[in-house]
Amino acid sequence: MFIVDAHEDIAYNALHHNRDVRSSVAETRTREATVPPPEDGVLSGASELAMVGLPEHRQGGVGLIFATIFVPPGEPAAMTSDGFSQLQYYHNLAAENIGVRLVTSRDELARLRHDWQAASTPDARPVGMALLMEGADPLPNPSALEHWYGQGLRMLGTSWRGTRYAGGTREPGPLTDLGRALLAEMTRLNMILDISHMAEESFWEALAQFNGPVIASHSNCRIYVPTDRHLSDDMIRAITERDGVIGTVLANQFLVGGWEHSQPLPRLDAVVQHIDHICQLTGTSRHCAIGSDFDGGFGVASTPEELDSVADLSKIGDALKHSGYTEADIQGVLGGNWLRLLQEALPDEQTQ
Ligand SMILES: [Zn+2]
Known part of the structure; x- marks a missing residue:
């Protein structure tokens, strides 16, 4: 099964934590x-302990990653520079001839899937990376986005904490004038909006203004984890009414409200609970997916008991099956729903 993981801070970990x-x-x-x-x-x-490595992606069937450009809050010039360093990191990785590909168009996505299926062994599988900027701080202004688009960026979230564009996690607030201009530029470029981390006030304003594809790359259900980091039922309905997809984050504190390290590790039924809540709200599994955020500020001591590395993502399929989900549902949640969204939202090769 071709698995998609919609959130991994690979470049940030390489450049800030010396991980490879x-x-x-x-x-x-x-x-x-x-x-x-x-x-x-x-x-x-x-x-x-780390959970992410290319060999584990290949062994575990993870064929496509939403690879982030994540820059912590800091001086504006330093954030721009850090963002470009992370972008360059991904281009270097893809140029190394080690089977990593940047996926920026429908044609590239189709080729990736074809070559992945045709690989003679798991170790021979290509690994696709679709670039996602988590928080727009690397952009000094909205007009800088066009260059990033030309360099392969296809998905953008305005916020992590609050940014000059919008309110964010633990920093509530509306879109700014710059934020509105950024969404207009995203519309012009046909980009995908990632609303994870967006403050709720900004979220509603953004959905009213932006008509393009909307995702939550890594967000859980607020009904189980009542903080502004996660999605209220109304937000879930609004995303899914736009045919968006929501990636469940696999961090224990985002799966179980109030979880602390002194408590036993949750099991995968905690993951199923979030996925199932979205399915019950919407009557379908087509909006549910995975955005692990593995190694995004946490490691194996902060993830469910059954998960040791990214190679274990397919175990979520086993847990869903145990809860009565069909094979088609499981294929969608583990990858098919992200693939459908990208197939519709990415440009044709010619428009790059
Ligand atoms: Zn995040």
Whole structure:
């Protein structure tokens, strides 16, 4: 089964925590046992065991990743520079001839799926990366987006914390004038809006203004985890009425309200609970998917018991099956729903 993981901070971890996605998870853990990764004070999860490596993606059937450009709050010029460094990192990775491809068009997506199916062994599978900017701070102004689009960026979220464009997690607020101009530029470029981390006031305003495709790359259900980081039932309905897709985040504190490390690890039924809630609200599984955020400020000590690395994502399918979901539902949640959305939202090759 071709699995899609809609949120991995690969470049951020490479540039800020000295992690190398080309290494296996076992290699990274062995190296970090003697040389712990540097911490930059924003995301401390690099002190936990890593879960992400290209070999595990291949073994676990993860054929496509939404690979993020994530820049913590800082000085404007430094954020722009960090963003470009992360963009360059992905281009370098794709140029290395190690089977990593940037996916920016329908044709590239179709070729990726074809070549992935045709691979003679899991180790020979290509790994696609579709670029997603998490928080628009690297953009000094909306007109900078066109260059990024030309460099392959197809998905953008305005916020992590609040940005100059919109309110964000724990920093509520509306869109700014710059934020409205950014959404207009996204419309012109036919980009995908990622509303994860967007403050609720900004969210409603953005949905009213922006008519393009809408996703939540990594957000859970507020009914189980009542913070502004997650989606109210009304927000879930609004995204799904736009035929958007919601990636369930696999961090324990986002799966179980109030979870702390002193408590036992949740099991995968906690993941199923969030997916099932969206299915019950909407009457279909077509809007549910995975956005693990593995190694995004947390590691294996903060994920459900059955998950040791990204190679274990298919176990979510087993848990869904146990709860009565059909094979078609499971294929959709593990990858098919993201693929459908991208197939509709990405440009043809010619329009790049
Ligand atoms: Zn995030």
